[in-house]
Amino acid sequence: MLTRQRKELLLDRLHKDGQIVAKSLSEELGLSEDTIRRDLRELASEGLLQRVHGGALPASPAMGNFAQRQQISSDAKPAIARAAAAMVEPDQVIFIDGGTTAVQLARALPPDLRCTVVTHSPSVAVELVEHPNVEVILIGGRLFKHSIVAMGPSALEAIAQISTDIYFMGVCSLHPDTGISTGDFDEAGVKRAISNRAQRTVVLASPEKLDTASPYQIAPLSQVSTIIVNHDAPETLLARYRNMGIAITMA
Incomplete structure (x- = not known):
């Protein structure tokens, strides 16, 4: 699975479930937790989600000026x-x-x-x-x-x-x-x-x-x-x- 596809999947799952649990998702997709966590870090740096212990939650849109x-x-x-x-x-x-x-x-x-x-x-x-x-x-x-x-x-x-x-x-x-x-x-x-x-x-x-x-x-x-x-x-x-x-x- 390409990086772009993984990130789109992560964002779609976050939208549907309201959270991402890295361990569970890595097992489901057959990917390493390190790969999932790296994708989550990159998405967080773009302001698309908020990293938390063990996974991610939706980022607040109220972070602008x-x-x-x-x-x-x-x-x-x-x-x-x-x-x-x-x-x-x-x-x-x-x-x-x-x-x-x-x-x-x-x-x-x-x-x-x-x-x-x-x-x-x-x-x-x-x-x-x-x-x-x-x-x-x-x-x-x-x-x-x-x-x-x-x-x-x-x-x-x-x-x-x-x-x-x-x-x-x-x-x-x-x-x-x-x-x-x-x-x-x-x-x-x-x-x-x-x-x-x-x-x-x-x-x-x-x-x-x-x-x-x-x-x-x-x-x-x-x-x-x-x-x-x-x-x-x-x-x-x-x-x-x-x-x-x-x-x-x-x-």
């Missing part, structure tokens, strides 16, 4: 944002993450809501300027341009001093086996720190992020209390998350 990500699931994100905004109660302290869906969430908060919003996203902070009863605490640090958020030691130090009722987390990927993950090592650490200071972590998950993986784990799914997804997300994708005791809110 901010402008590119604004075009992904553009219809789903406002609905997810409205469902998230409906969870906020008066006088709560909430943390809104960075990212395209988080900006939509800031826009969706009722104009008369009284609460405190902590964020490390300048974009989110600016959206709340016209909310007279929302106290905004903006975390500073080095600007991570991919997500337009502050990161670094000063951001982590400030985050460690604040406890929140809800953390609305944006992610690149969710998977029952690999948890919540993202494409940058430092960003994963910042998100993990924010989640550790929150009573509840609510993940904003547009459909393309479900059952995908990114290189750096933020936390296992046991850290997540609720996932907000679009109303037409297939139940076949959601069932495993429900079985883990995670509440699913359909937007």
Whole structure:
């Protein structure tokens, strides 16, 4: 079998099964595991899948820059944002993450809501300027341009001093086996720190992020209390998350 044919077969199997187990596939095809793993490494370098221990999972399409990500699931994100905004109660302290869906969430908060919003996203902070009863605490640090958020030691130090009722987390990927993950090592650490200071972590998950993986784990799914997804997300994708005791809110 030619290399191109093998890679096409691997991608087709990944699309059908949602994962590749290198050992099983090598036995099925009569190929060495080294050959399968080499093909998987090359496909991963092209951004076509995410290598994990023992095989591969679908790569998240949410790895592009901010402008590119604004075009992904553009219809789903406002609905997810409205469902998230409906969870906020008066006088709560909430943390809104960075990212395209988080900006939509800031826009969706009722104009008369009284609460405190902590964020490390300048974009989110600016959206709340016209909310007279929302106290905004903006975390500073080095600007991570991919997500337009502050990161670094000063951001982590400030985050460690604040406890929140809800953390609305944006992610690149969710998977029952690999948890919540993202494409940058430092960003994963910042998100993990924010989640550790929150009573509840609510993940904003547009459909393309479900059952995908990114290189750096933020936390296992046991850290997540609720996932907000679009109303037409297939139940076949959601069932495993429900079985883990995670509440699913359909937007």
